[in-house]
Amino acid sequence: MGTVTLGGKFQEFDVVILENEFLRVAVLPQIGAKINEFFDKRIKKDLLFHHPRVEVRHPTFGLNVDNWWSGGIDDAFPTGHPCLVEGEELPFLGEVWSLPWQVTQSSPHSITLTRFGIITPFKLERTMRLLPDSQYLELEYSITNVGYVAFDYLWGFHPALPIGENTKISVPAKLAWHGDGIKQNDFSEDFYSGGKPQNWPIRSISQPPGKTAITWNHLYLSDLSDGWLAVSDEKSDWGFGVQFEQELFSHVHIWIVDGGWRGIRTAVVEPWTGRPARLDQAIEQGFSRKLEPGHNVQTAIKLIAFKPHGEIQGFDEKGNQK
Template sequence: MFFWKRQRIEGYERWTGLNSMMQITIAPELGSKVISLKNVRTGREWLAQPDQGYGNGGYASSFAASDGSGWDEIFPTVNGCNYPTFPWQGVELPDHGEVWSLPWQTSAQDGKLRCEVHGIRFPYHLSKTYSFTEEERLRIDYRVRNLSPFPFSFLWAAHPLFRVKEGMEMIVPSELNKIVVSYSQNRRLGEMGDAHFWPNPCMDAGEIRLDRIESEAARTAEKFYFQGELPEGRAALYDPGTKERLTLLFPKEKVPYLSIWANYGGYRNQYHVALEPATGFLDDLSYAMEHGQAAIIKEHGTYHWFLEIEMSLADQA
């Protein structure tokens, strides 16, 4: 059994979905941010929580000034940039895209929760539908419609800021062995575009293990992509202390890239990790388009994909 409940708490509308294994809460007015994702059986909250309440600075505001918590939708870029081609050449894309700072329309029907929003600077309609497909699995079906008579390129990325602790593990397909840096505070991993091996990136930089969660005292913050398209749409966080695992599953044909944002106290004194399936490579849409690594929707066309969240207990990673 599962259900969706609508409430208004602290001035914000919230929708909560619940079954015997999982509980998820979404705030439609805050960019349809997922503000809570819990394992009902263990009581574990998987998402980072804000220090001083939820909120953002409104449309096209700086993402750095938001609450630094939960799970945001990033579309149609990560880094702010200018759209490079006709007919939107020169149009500015806001930091982390448009939709995380816009209110979404939300409704529940037949056991599903539907959230939708229209673009401001670009003619698109983006929707996502949440449904519990199994007791331990939640599915999000995404659909973006291009409302124009011209092809439209975009970069979508999931942005779940997970609560972590030292010693947890990040698990990705075994074939992945190289990363490309998007950002590295104090250049620990170099500059944007630098490539390294995974999970041991720099033989001359000490015992860095990128697949292990570091201490909050590390004071580092890094964003990197796995090089090339994925062999499998899967990534997970595993806690060897509690044997809990959270796995993200997605179609590699539609979501071919994976990045990781690892913030160990180095950025705004926050401590979290994001596993970010993405439709484009590196964080700048204009860069992705230039290198043929952005998703494209044909004129008046649609683009579909999904993301599944699975919670489980495992004897080993």
């Protein structure tokens, strides 16, 4: 079985469902093409975090994403944090999360979603494919500069996952850089000040304590040896993995909230093209990318539902844990 269902409703919003014997994935085209459900049928669990007090609502372009963010998975382009670039105020989490996307069914097992930028002249296309026998969702992206001059960008993929007493965050990175947050016992002073990196993994981040620690932190991981990440709970038999193109997504950002921000617990572990999360600062530090007029960048991402066992060393082509 592998089906695409258009024309459904989630609350008052249009929803598109991609479904097979392993997974059910729900997409909200009117809400930035948010992936609002990634349901593993084998364990009867939606793997995504959903804010306990923030329902899905129609957002307003340009305002603070924190006041609309309900969880799930969003695309972030062309910046993460708000900033001023070329005289333009770029919104928090970029331009596409708060806008409606066009959706078409592109095959019996896939849909294509499209959105143009408002401030930045780009066309973003995301094709989502769920084959009948697959335990992973394929995402194919294309971003095109439809303007007349080159622009700088940061690009991130923003999945929110729940954390609990047995959560483990796995990323094949060597170094971590601190962006913001609350100091932990295993943070050096130089690391916490942002002056120097610290070796990854950092236990207080990669294995959050079972008891709520009333903290939050934003980290940038670099020097990846491979293009994947995972959030898992072996005791509860669930895992969420992301495979990505390491040459493009050279960093992984971690925003982990353990009760220290707005009363929630979540880990957003996200591939990014650079650091830090503000495009203006990434330009200054040489970590932004540039897209020339008429050119495009293409890539593919896999979202994997898996049952974790032991140390995670990545995933094979079928989405199985190595």
